[in-house]
Amino acid sequence: MTSSSKTNKITQKEIGEYRGQVLVWYDKHGRQLPWRNQNGEAANPYHVWLCEIMCQQTTVQAVMPYYTKFLSTWPTVHDLANADNDDVMAAWAGLGYYARARNLHKCAKVVSQDFNGKFPPSQDALKELPGIGDYTSAAIAAIAFNQPATVMDGNIERIMSRFFAIKDALPKAKPIFKDYTARFFDGYTERPGDFAQALMDIGSSICTPKNSKCMICPLLGGCKAYQQNIQETLPIKTKKKPRPHKFGEVYWIENEHGDVLFHRRPENGLLAGMIALPTSSWGIKGHNTQMPKSLENIDFQDYNESVDHVFTHFDLTLSLKKSIKNNALFLDENFFWKSPNDMADKLPTVFKKPFVQFMINYK
DNA sequence: AAGCCGGGGAG
DNA sequence: CTCCCAGGCTT
Numbered sequence: 001m002t003s004s005s006k007t008n009k010i011t012q013k014e015i016g017e018y019r020g021q022v023l024v025w026y027d028k029h030g031r032q033l034p035w036r037n038q039n040g041e042a043a044n045p046y047h048v049w050l051c052e053i054m055c056q057q058t059t060v061q062a063v064m065p066y067y068t069k070f071l072s073t074w075p076t077v078h079d080l081a082n083a084d085n086d087d088v089m090a091a092w093a094g095l096g097y098y099a100r101a102r103n104l105h106k107c108a109k110v111v112s113q114d115f116n117g118k119f120p121p122s123q124d125a126l127k128e129l130p131g132i133g134d135y136t137s138a139a140i141a142a143i144a145f146n147q148p149a150t151v152m153d154g155n156i157e158r159i160m161s162r163f164f165a166i167k168d169a170l171p172k173a174k175p176i177f178k179d180y181t182a183r184f185f186d187g188y189t190e191r192p193g194d195f196a197q198a199l200m201d202i203g204s205s206i207c208t209p210k211n212s213k214c215m216i217c218p219l220l221g222g223c224k225a226y227q228q229n230i231q232e233t234l235p236i237k238t239k240k241k242p243r244p245h246k247f248g249e250v251y252w253i254e255n256e257h258g259d260v261l262f263h264r265r266p267e268n269g270l271l272a273g274m275i276a277l278p279t280s281s282w283g284i285k286g287h288n289t290q291m292p293k294s295l296e297n298i299d300f301q302d303y304n305e306s307v308d309h310v311f312t313h314f315d316l317t318l319s320l321k322k323s324i325k326n327n328a329l330f331l332d333e334n335f336f337w338k339s340p341n342d343m344a345d346k347l348p349t350v351f352k353k354p355f356v357q358f359m360i361n362y363k
Numbered sequence: 364a365a366g367c368c369g370g371g372g373a374g
Numbered sequence: 375c376t377c378c379c380a381g382g383c384t385t
Contacts (some may be wrong), residue, residue, distance in 0.1 A: 051380080052380060053380095053381095054380090055379085055380040055381095056379090056380065056381045056382075057378090057379055057380085057381055057382090058379060058380080058381095059378090059379050059380095060379085060380080062379090063380090097381085097382090099382080099383070100381090100382080103382080103383090130382095130383095131381095131382070131383090132382085133381060133382045133383080134381080134382085135380070135381060135382085136380080136381075136382085139380065151380085153379090153380045153381080154378070154379060154380080154381085155379085155380070156380090196380090197380085200380055203380090204379085204380090208378095209377070209378065210377090237377095240376095240377090
């Protein structure tokens with residue numbers, strides 16, 4: 001071993017020093033977010049949990065109005081537990097990944113009924129709860145209960161990959177990333193929650209995927225990637241599969257009272273349990289798109305309009321079809337007639353788009 | 364280990 | 375256009 005490679009290894013003492021610099025930066029430049037308490041008050045575990053679930057794979061800006069709405073509607077975990085699931089899903093509509101909302105409600109019920117409304121403070125116990133996985137259990141344990149859990153989200157993965165110049169590809173190398181991240185958290189009982197949130201703030205504003213602002217980074221002095229000028233190339237991730245493009249039809253069907261036909265989607269799969277407009281099945285190149293049997297005899301008017309939408313694993317184009325004065329349709333229990341007024345905000349975005357188009361010509 | 368699951372914003 | 379975002383669950 002050469003002397004240079006020996007001095008290349010960062011020590012735990014230096015880790016502690018950089019952690020301190022990160023906290024100094026945080027106290028001065030950290031974001032002020034609605035779920036962060038201002039003057040050193042103890043964090044409310046319900047608030048921490050709620051924002052962590054909402055923030056999963058979602059930008060903070062998108063979460064803000066939903067977080068405010070949920071907290072004003074259901075101020076405590078008991079309130080949320082006792083809510084009607086339809087109301088919870090409607091309040092979540094537009095935020096995406098709807099399984100999160102189902103698990104949120106399930107988790108609230110467990111905490112309310114089995115834990116007397118108090119979230120358990122240990123990461124292991126938290127991870128047993130619905131919708132709380134490796135990241136979220138660590139985040140709640142650290143932020144709400146000051147536990148030295150290793151918090152690692154996408155931001156922290158990126159920071160660690162650069163600070164230690166980790167060149168192994170994600171997601172396979174996640175355990176390696178976790179080991180490096182643990183060097184900052186293990187045994188650190190002073191401000192683990194603040195430190196985790198500080199890293200996330202740095203990840204969102206300084207150590208960004210592109211155009212990172214290394215010159216103002218509190219970790220600059222120890223950053224191996226910066227020393228090699230490879231920070232923009234890290235972390236390395238295996239390429240995702242291309243998305244197929246699917247096509248289908250979406251239907252606006254009125255009865256003679258002006259009510260519109262809505263569809264409650266199945267409890268499993270895409271947009272599970274959400275309220276939708278009726279559609280055909282969706283297929284590649286417009287083939288294999290089949291209309292629900294109960295709608296086969298309807299005479300539709302083609303709008304010559306369509307809406308595009310992007311899901312995680314496919315693109316979708318829906319052609320708009322309209323029909324009015326339908327009454328005697330043979331419908332199963334998953335379809336229902338309802339006035340379209342006030343329905344827009346209860347629909348997932350893929351259906352809100354055509355809904356808004358149709359509403360322009362309604363009445 | 365790989366696939367499924369939303370929606371929006373940045374570059 | 376591509377990539378990413380305070381990821382978790384299922385198979």
